[in-house]
Amino acid sequence: MSEIPLSQPDITDKEINAVVDTLRSGRLSIGPRRDLFEQMVAERCKRHEGIAVSSGTGGLHMLMVALGIGPGDEVITTPFSFIASANCILMVGAKPVFVDIDPSSLNIDPSKIEQAITPKTKAIIAVPVFGNTRHMDRIEQIAQVHEITLIEDACEALGGMCANRPAGSFGRASVFGFYPNKQITTGEGGMIVTNDSHLANVCRSLRNQGRAEGAPAPAAMSSVPGDNCGSWLAHDRLGYNYRLSEIACALGCAQMERLDEILEKRRVVASRYMQKLMDWDDLILPNVAPGTEETTSWFVFVIRLSNQYNGTERDRVISGMRRHEVGVSNYFPCIHLQPFYRQSFGYKQGDFPISESISQRTIALPFHSNLDETQIELVCHTLKVMLQREQLLKR
Template sequence: MNSPRIELSAPDITEKEIQAVTEVLRSGKLSLGPRLAEFEEAVKSLTGAKYAVAVNSGTSGLFLCLKAMGIAPGDEVITTPFTFIASVNVILQVGAKPVFVDIHPDYLNMNPDLIEEQITSNTKAIEAVHAFGNPWGIDEVQRIARSRDLLLIEDSCEAIGTVYKNIPAGMFGDAGFFAFYPNKQITTGEGGIIITNNELLADICRSLRNQGRSPNAGWLSHERVGYNFRLSDINCALGTAQLSRFEEIKQKRAQAAGKYIEKLNSDKRLIMPELPEDCNFSWFVFVVRLTEDYSLKQRNELLDMLRSEGVCASNYFPPVHLQPFIKAPLGIKEGCFPVTESVSSRTVALPFYSSLRDEQIDFVCEKLSLCLDRLYL
């Protein structure tokens, strides 16, 4: 008999989603049809945003925000080195310079106390990322952006459905965006969406995603250099079906996280995720950290051991600033962002999805404890 293997993530797909997608296929209207507007409306009602522009990935969402804001060569964008690579790649793709700010050791987002010293006459925007969906610090970042007349872009790819201090994640900035890869809280297969209260920004993003077309002119009338970043009606129908089950999915994920915390909280070798106060949290991943007694090498050994025991685990996130193509051109040295480097070397993302059963969580925790026992100190 094969030993069980527990995946790192899994989408939550029911007959409802299958039916919604099948209906689109039968309708013959596969793109720019009624499902696109329906999906955008559903995201607007979840977040309270005035405008939503669906695109084919979270990365495309960020790219269009930066383009629509006019961020270009010569501009600097302040961001975190503790994120998924796309957050920073896109700054480089528009020709701007990423300027990193180290993270808070407990909450893992940019430390707002360190932002002001990085602002120069070239700074155009702050791109805040909610690492693992945690919005901690965004209110303070918003205050800094406003007081220094900087644009604020919220990379909320991992935070859909989180409400912090009564404001939905994605709504603190001039624009926010979500991602819908199948490891996210909800999926469209691939996809993303921009949210904003700025009508002009939304109009530009809508034009940019559709080959630079103007909304009221013909198919072959283009008013700017554009892209094909459209999200098909097939993806949108899947997204709307997922959103109709959002509370159920959010709750199941919260239960799984609660169960992990209950099982692992007393293990002194581990640091549990830290959530801020006044936060209705939508869990994206479950990432524990090893204490500072452990090295990067030991963490990596632990990941290998877990995988060989059938538990898929990952090292979310290696420091972005140490990726060779970022480190060398920006002249960054190892040790520049010590908190990020220290945290990154000790994270362990455990299997996490809404249909994770209690006995699977028991299995993961048992294997984690066993593998930790086997790690030398």
Template structure:
């Protein structure tokens, strides 16, 4: 389905760390942070153990505590909601725009109440949310803005890199992402206080200058190890190549489906440079994605049902105080969207095969 793009320079970089004996808290982590901050146009970066860890620390840095409400999108991976549930925050789910699948800013103000503390926006499948609009609303209502860019490393919104907006942004490096470190994540921010708190929190709540066994706040072990960071440094050297390769694959899919009205291909807004995380088609008409996904798997093509709405996830249903308000666009779209096999090196033949199997599955299901 997805597969990381690794070469000998990646292998050598990791081996060099192993041979050096310095396996954590070293120069590779610092270098990975430096190149990421520079790439994103952010002042600071903090490498952590996952995208979820990055979001969790940003939630704490934003001061979200028990009883606070947080506005967010239900059409996302669960971590963008879980990050503030850990702190006792309550989700206020705001529905999405049907074109970009990102949170619809027109619906945000109606969701703001006296307990609202923050907005967690998500760049869905690589497409940036409407950040200017979201940040404008947040500033007028004195809300913090956390930017979940775990799926959008390298995308640009009106010429600015994703992650760099708001109070702080999060990236993730699981092997299906634009670059990988195995497991790993990154916080980027322009806010010195957010930076300092996140550095301390990822390192068990230690102060920069304090003794090793003194802990000034309740922290975590969310550190990234040096092997992962070395891989990240090498992968960042090829990020533009990766984005271009992914765009080429996306364009091959676009062409393969261009004449088929049953299949809607991704819509990229004109002010966006898209760094694709996944390639997601939306089925038009009555056929549901689950039946199509089953048919495709029978023919040897695995797909993924990105996303299942967070507000309908079983673990939230019995949560005290949780009332799942309807999000009709999310609920409709999530019956129809399928992530097709997608990675940097998918060939034109492979794309044609997948496209053929999808069309054939639709033919059979509508017969």
């Protein structure tokens, strides 16, 4: 592991004790901690229904299935995101239709969505990239006008706000992810939130091998012959094992209790980076809309090298920082230029020029709740040395 890791979960004794208590309870799956975790996340997003799942990717996949999206259908999404935003469309045999991004927010550009809509368009998957929720309200309006389902892939945005509404409240349903680099973590895990009770019940069935919602787990089955004896082995539909364990949910509950504290700590780290890097001509810093500083949910801190740099130079900066034990990464490579997408759809360089230009110059700096001033100073110093080296190489 790097001396300064790219990310790190914020775990305290509260989370450890919650997990230990769950282990001691003997109830490790389909129990009260799952129900509480679902309630906490749904309430935070002002949604009625929460469905805990094994990952954000699993949540997106199940929504595609539950909405009946399949071969012959098209789903509009962004080429600048983690690949799961598009893979979930391919998982059901539909076609992802990419729309280029807004260079300021890095989210899908609302002004370009309508020209991508066809009679085959069944949904839009909008991603608040890096936790920036800008344009979610405009995208929702476009979906409503065209009567297209909007799915909010909010896996990076828990705790954020847009137009005085929380991330997770836009569209027919939203999905969160709780991987260890996220604002809160369950180790692995995710959550679907929605106000559509029918959709929620279908997703609950899908996550549980297609069993009917409410089917008892084996430990909860009646011992009376004929009373629910076979319900655990009755399956209403093709389903999956996308359940989230009680252990993970206990960790999630403890993290949700600390969510506001964690968000504030991440804002402080982001503010320190901003202060130290704001006068560097070589850099483009994250664009936070005026007045949203206190409602921004920082997932990562991603800078861009200015237009004078190319992808090769950016990669040398990343390699140099890693040699000095500073964990950095290239968030995100464009989805449409990944080998599988090139081979399957014939995408090529130049298809989505804004995403491509930004993608080749991004650097995700070390970012987590407990990154201290000394570490931030070392990251910035190392970055400066690497940029100075690149300037020398240009001469």
